Amino acid sequence: MSDKITIPAQGRDKDTILDELSKLHLKDIPWKEGRAWSMVYYVDEDHQDLLEKAYSSFFSENYLNPFAFQSLKKMELEVIQMTASLLHGDEHVTGTMTSGGTESIFLAVYTYRERAQKLFPQIKAPEIVASTTIHPAFEKAAHLLNIKVKKAAIDQNMRAQPAELAKLISPNTILIAASAPSYPHGVLDPIAEIAALALAKKLPFHVDCCIGGFMLPWVEKLGYPIAPFDFRVPGVTSISADAHKFGYGAKGASVLLYRSMNYLKHQFYVVTDWPGGIYASPTLLGSRPGGAIAATWSAMQALGQEGYLKIARxxxxxxxxxxxxxxxxxxxxxxxxxxxxxxxxxxxxxxxxxxxxxxxxxxxxxxxxxxxxxxxxxxxxxxxxxxxxxxxxxxxxxxxxxxxxxxxxxxxxxxxxxxxxxxxxxxxxxxxxxxxxxxxxxxxxxxxxxxxxxxxxxxxxxxxxxxxxxxxxxxxxxxxxxxxxx
CATH class of the missing domain: 3.90.1150.10 (Aspartate Aminotransferase, domain 1)
Incomplete structure (x- = not known):
């Protein structure tokens, strides 16, 4: 058994602590040498310095109450609007920032469950229909929310098959989900065809753009053949896009967008009879770090469309x-x-x-x-x-x-x-x-x-x-x- 770790009896010198942090870094993969092909999304040292300073400038602020910190409220709303514009949303598209893709996906699943409970109370065993390449965060959310995920086989090109998805739809289905692109293979699911299925069945349709939301639009602008995958497609009701990936914000920052408030309103959680006052939360987290919001807003402002396009090229x-x-x-x-x-x-x-x-x-x-x-x-x-x-x-x-x-x-x-x-x-x-x-x-x-x-x-x-x-x-x-x- 190892020695029990406790808080030091006396505080340690800050330079000693920082030196130890540097030594701990030596155990990590040297990703700046290009040896890692995942997890770290990096522009350059200047951008890194900007993120660190932006994050630090709102290091102590807690976005638990959007009305206490008007600065964070402004930045979150602008990040949402900039992301919506990037993904061809109109003035009705709205959403929230979250701590990452897992929270964005969890909240989408939660929102559609709450929506189904209000609009279709006869559904007692809700189900989600997706393909086998859908991100496991959907299954994690479904497990926590007592929802069943029914997965259809992909085709030989690793794409979701609308016909196979259609076979799994039942009176208990509350959501169809697809990927743009799927993480395992980087393949774009046939979003337009699946959206048409969702419209025909009068079902919500979530597009997981967590890894592609801040890259695919620039790839398309560069002239690559990218089929429409966002709010241009009728039937797409929500999109998740991680700003801390190719949005080059700081961890953890993601954006969850809905086509209208008719969907987002089901995401809000309110308790009115708590002795501590009225508790209202727009996202899963209560306390929300202001630094991630400030760093994401700063990244978008600093890079601009020209910068994002240059990096994508x-x-x-x-x-x-x-x-x-x-x-x-x-x-x-x-x-x-x-x-x-x-x-x-x-x-x-x-x-x-x-x-x-x-x-x-x-x-x-x-x-x-x-x-x-x-x-x-x-x-x-x-x-x-x-x-x-x-x-x-x-x-x-x-x-x-x-x-x-x-x-x-x-x-x-x-x-x-x-x-x-x-x-x-x-x-x-x-x-x-x-x-x-x-x-x-x-x-x-x-x-x-x-x-x-x-x-x-x-x-x-x-x-x-x-x-x-x-x-x-x-x-x-x-x-x-x-x-x-x-």
């Missing part, structure tokens, strides 16, 4: 170069037809094993997102990735060469762990073990603190549960093989 040029290079590798196949700067790729028939390739890339210092169904590697091309695209391709080719020459490598290292995780038929056992991982992560009776004498590494060391989980998954794979032979 640079990123899409690098994306095209990366895509062409991947298409030139015989063993590689790109999944679907990516609409923007997201690419998912695998190997033909998983030969050689894509996770062995991923392991080799990680050994060279690349941070990768592995995906399943099918097994693949996911890349979101960021501005800081642009200088290292050629190096990535060179390392990828070397990794493929290694995997081809070492077919036994499928049973080693992370390839076995992630590969079996993706292929194992007993999903309940996978869930149990993932839950165990989180339990161990937050079990303070077993955790250890980072000491100053630890050596910095570019990637975190494998956690101690990896070997145990790897052995378990190997055993399960053997069981699968045994039952196949019976």
């Amino acid at each position: 640079e990123i899409m040029q690098a994306t095209n170069e990366l895509k062409e290079a991947l298409e030139g590798i015989p063993e590689i196949i790109i999944l679907g037809d990516p609409a923007m700067n997201i690419i998912a790729f695998s190997t033909i028939n998983n030969q050689p094993d894509i996770f062995v390739i991923a392991d080799q890339l990680e050994q060279k210092g690349w941070m990768l997102d592995r995906q399943q169904l099918p097994n693949s590697i996911h890349l979101t091309v960021m501005r800081h990735n642009i200088p290292v695209v050629n190096q990535y391709i060179a390392d990828l080719k070397a990794a493929i060469d290694f995997a081809q020459k070492n077919p036994a490598a499928v049973a080693k290292g992370n390839a076995a762990l992630y590969g079996l995780m993706a292929r194992i038929p007993f999903r309940g056992m996978v869930e149990t073990n993932v839950r165990h991982i989180f339990e161990e992560l937050y079990d303070f009776s077993k955790s250890t603190s980072i000491t100053e004498d630890e050596k910095p590494v570019s990637l975190p060391d494998p956690p101690r549960w990896m070997g145990e989980l790897n052995r378990l998954l190997t055993t399960l794979a053997q069981l699968k093989s045994f039952w196949k032979k019976r």
Whole structure:
């Protein structure tokens, strides 16, 4: 058991604290070197400095009460209006800022449940219809709100299929949801066709633009063939777009828009009989950090349309170069037809094993997102990735060469762990073990603190549960093989 961590008896020197924070950073992935293909959305040091100063200038302000801080109220409303304009909303489009995509999606699901309870009280078991590539935040929200998510299969191009979605609609359906684009493959769902279905069935339709809302409009302006996905499409009733992604605001900031107040009004929560006074909340959070709002507003003001367009042009040029290079590798196949700067790729028939390739890339210092169904590697091309695209391709080719020459490598290292995780038929056992991982992560009776004498590494060391989980998954794979032979 580790020593119990408590608040220091005496306060520590601030310079010592800041020095320790710098040392802690050394354990993180060196994303500024372009080695990470997700999570960090970065413009340059000048923009970073602006975000930090804007955030700090409203560091203490609490947006719990929109009327107490008129400055934050003004900035939130302007961010909402600027986002609505970007996504072709008219003067009736309204919404709120949230802490991120998960909250935006949760609130959309909550809003449509509340709307259904008021307008269609006969619905006792509400359902959402979406495709298998819809973001898990919808399922998380549905789980918390006692709603069922019915998912339709995607087509061979990784797109939602309106006909399959239509088969799942029932008298209990309260919402249809789709992606623009889907996170796993960067593929744009057929929004217009799904919206037509929603109109025909008189159902609300939410478009998850969390990753695409602040990129697709600029990609379209650059001349790329982007089908309408926003409020131009009749039938789209709400859109979520993360400002802390390609809006280049500070974490966490997202925008949730509705076609009119007729929808947004169901999102508000009010309690009138609390001894502390009347409690009213427009979003999920009570206390809301003013810094995220100020930083998002500042980012939009600083970059302007010209700045966003310039960054999108640079990123899409690098994306095209990366895509062409991947298409030139015989063993590689790109999944679907990516609409923007997201690419998912695998190997033909998983030969050689894509996770062995991923392991080799990680050994060279690349941070990768592995995906399943099918097994693949996911890349979101960021501005800081642009200088290292050629190096990535060179390392990828070397990794493929290694995997081809070492077919036994499928049973080693992370390839076995992630590969079996993706292929194992007993999903309940996978869930149990993932839950165990989180339990161990937050079990303070077993955790250890980072000491100053630890050596910095570019990637975190494998956690101690990896070997145990790897052995378990190997055993399960053997069981699968045994039952196949019976």
